[in-house]
Amino acid sequence: MSHRNNQGAVIATILNTMSSKEGEYRQGVKQNHQLSKSIGERLAKDGPLEEILMALNNNKGGGEEIVPPGEIKSFLSEQQGRLKALAERNSLRNEKIGFFLGAINQLQQGFETDNAHDQDVDYSSNIENFMKGEIQQMESSNRDLQGSKFCKEIRATLGENEGTAGEDDIEVVRNNEENIGNYKCCITAQWMEDPVTSTTCQHSYSRKGILSYIRSKGGQCPCPFPGCSQIVTQNVLEDDAGMARKVKRNRRRVEAEEEQKKQSQALDMDEDDED
Ligand SMILES: [Zn+2]
Structure with missing residues (x-):
């Protein structure tokens, strides 16, 4: 007689629950991204914050600038840098969620086909080993966070032109387009x-x-x-x-x-x- 043992049934339920929560896992990332974008709009090149700071700088001094305009620019670019770093972290988190869900999915599939009915299998240590391997693989994989949608959108929001980074980049863009x-x-x-x-x-x-x-x-x-x-x-x-x-x-x-x-x-x- 084959029947799923208790430990197996519990784990199957946990896996199903985990994979059904994808929307929730991604929600935080999405919210962060939306927030970053709205901050980006204010911090953008020639955007509202720059305009206000420049105007204040001129008026308060009675026509004379209080600080060199370069300082305002560098203050803004520092803030923009922070926002871009945030976008990169956000995109990493998003990728990790994808990786995690992929691993859960593999477990679910294996669980249904393999030895789900075997009383003697120690599921929890199998799963632990599998997840350890997946995490190791994730940590060591090369990823192009800068090329992610999150990072691209934040750069675009900040008014950065992707094509101005250098001739090589322009060439790459052109090749991709073609x-x-x-x-x-x-x-x-x-x-x-x-x-x-x-x-x-x-x-x-x-x-x-x-x-x-x-x-x-x-x-x-x-x-x-x-x-x-x-x-x-x-x-x-x-x-x-x-x-x-x-x-x-x-x-x-x-x-x-x-x-x-x-x-x-x-x-x-x-x-x-x-x-
Ligand atoms: Zn794909």
């Missing part, structure tokens, strides 16, 4: 429509495509982007207006190029006719 694969949905293979982005791995998809994919997988699935295995659920998807703009821009460019190619081919044929 890689149209980035703007086609990995599920529908078409230009992304109404794109949404996973806050876990930053991959984007057509809204309808990913939602029906998630549904078909029973509410969660590994990210369908080639080479990515982060877990995607409806909760981690966010509207991505920036991506929508990029898709539109690139789609227009590619279609214009194709049109031009067609026209010049037609022209070539005309010339051939004349010969």
Whole structure:
């Protein structure tokens, strides 16, 4: 007779509860991000705070500045730096949540298939070892926090132009823009429509495509982007207006190029006719 022992049943319940709380885990991160953005708007380059400080600096001194304007700028850039550091921590936390949920998901799957009915298995020490391994892997993995959506949004809010960092960066941006694969949905293979982005791995998809994919997988699935295995659920998807703009821009460019190619081919044929 096979029956789940008591310890196993308790652990299964705990795992289910943990994975169902994703929205709650992410809520703190989201709130922090919203708050950072609204602070960022005030601290932005040529933003309200800079304006007020500059105005005060001029007026109170009766036309003469109290402090050199450079000091105001450096004060502001110090605050901006703090906000960017906050965004980086926030994005790290968000990634850790994704990692944690991925681990829980693996445990759940293993738990259902493996030896969940075995009385002799010491689940708690198995789980402890597994989680220790996952945490180690997470701590040692390289991540591009600066490239995360949180950090990018805060930099954009602060009025930092991503393209001005240096020639190399401009080149990278251009190359990315030209890689149209980035703007086609990995599920529908078409230009992304109404794109949404996973806050876990930053991959984007057509809204309808990913939602029906998630549904078909029973509410969660590994990210369908080639080479990515982060877990995607409806909760981690966010509207991505920036991506929508990029898709539109690139789609227009590619279609214009194709049109031009067609026209010049037609022209070539005309010339051939004349010969
Ligand atoms: Zn992904």
